[in-house]
Amino acid sequence: MVFPERFSDLPAATWPRLRALLDVPTQASETINMTIGEPRHAFPAFVGDILADNLAGFAKYPDNYGTPSLLDAIGGFLGRRYGLDVPNDQILALNGTREGLYNAAMALCREEKNGQPVILTPNPFYQVYAVAARSVGAKPVYVPATVESGHLPDFHALSADMLDRTAIAYVCSPANPQGAVADVDYWRNLIALAEKHDFIIFADECYSEIYRDTPPPGALQTAREMGADPERVLIFHSLSKRSNLPGLRSGFCAGGPQSIARLRMLRAFAGAPLPEPLQAVAAAAWNDEAHVVANRALYHRKYEIADRIFADLEGYHAPQAGFFLWLPVDDGETAAVKLWQETGVRVLPGAYLSQDANGENPGKTYIRVAMVAPEEELQRGLTLIRRCLFG
Structure with missing residues (x-):
């Protein structure tokens, strides 16, 4: 082969x-x-009871994009945590955020942008970013995230020609592995750069609920405050770290209506929705902060x-x-x-x-x-x- x-x-x-x-x-x-x-x-003590109460859901095909109760719970979390009002049709429940981080490139990367498109990834990085880039025929460009740059990628150091070819930039904040946090100024500057060169930011925020004192600011929150293009930022969150439920394989992405519509279209043909009993558990987890x-x-x-x-x-x-x-x-x-x-x-x-x-x-x-x-x-x-x- x-x-x-x-x-x-x-x-x-x-x-x-x-x-x-x-x-x-x-x-x-x-x-x-x-x-x-x-x-x-x-993990939360209520998981077993909610799963048992919803076992009948295994007897039917699950809701492809997320049950209304799960999407409501995710929207509630986004409101409490970031002050965002995100309608359900701008949220997609994921079978683990790895699925979303990969499929978002499939759904949203341009086939051409001043030649072969570029997908930017921090270096070090979560390997899904690079595999997604290669899968869609884009060129992955590894942007150092070192002590000199505060352990976050300095996209402004790239040439204008490179940025004009960029279709997507992955950012992980809080960062895996360094634990660095993108502050509001970092997000503002990156979003302004994306507006100037017309690329999409995929913000991997899976560690957002594990922090010392100050909650890390969100990319979508900052984009809304700036009045940026609604399609400029897509965020990804997970219950794996927030709720100690890596085996539940439950997360979500949220962003502009066109981006989520394209992701939902891909899900209809190539995705794997979460079984409804697990969606019920996920809804309870997003609704609970204790x-x-x-x-x-x-x-x-x-x-x-x-x-x-x-x-x-x-x-x-x-x-x-x-x-x-x-x-x-x-x-x-x-x-x-x-x-x-x-x-x-x-x-x-x-x-x-x-x-x-x-x-x-x-x-x-x-x-x-x-x-x-x-x-x-x-x-x-x-x-x-x-x-x-x-x-």
Whole structure:
């Protein structure tokens, strides 16, 4: 079988690559996995009861775009959180935001824009962004998100010719893996740039409800305040992190009426709607804030643990939001192997989340550490990292 050339330069899949790297024995009696960002806090107690009450929904095809109750609940969340009034026909329930981040490029990327279209992605990045770009025949351009740029991509540094070819720009805020937050000025400047060069912003806001003190501002909220083109911004949210429900596979996207209409059209032919009993659970989760506040308090304690252990480490930047640490090392792969062999702690080399660009890989000298374990296990793991790698 011959695969299309456009996929030839995609980064290798993260987890098989990590398994191969760490396929060596460890001398530790206990292992601690701090690689994958899979929340391990308790999900809301009402999930089981609501699921049981709605089992009959498995006997019929689910609503393709989201049940009215689910869309109402999502709209309520957007109103409480961002002061937005978003009608139901400008929201699409997703079978996990990965589906939406990929399919939005399918539905909305132009076939041509001053030649081959460009899709911009932060570097480091969520690999779906790059795969989506290649799938639609666009050129992925990896924009460094480094300490010099505040760990957010500086799209203004790109040439006017590049920006005039840009069809879509992916932005993750709070950022995975660095935990940086795009403030209102960042969003305003990016939206103004998108208006000038006529491209769409895909704002991946999946970590928006896990933060220290100040709620991260939203891209759609800022665009509405600016009076930008209603189609300029599409936002993506998830219950995976907000409600500790990664297995529910429930999220949503919201944006302009034309964008959502095109996404709904694609869903009618190629999408996978969420079963209605799960939509009922999702509606309850979006309607409830108490469990989100409690969840955030647990992460506050984890931030404090990390800050206490790494506060005097040169180059340590305490994450503003999210649940990852982005720790500087000499070489991420070497550090990950050393940690595993000597302590039994598994972390992810930063280069596995990045792409070589202009001869450099911005993640090569970092490791990503997921702070999802219970507090005692997290403290043991972070202490072992500190002692093993930093003395």
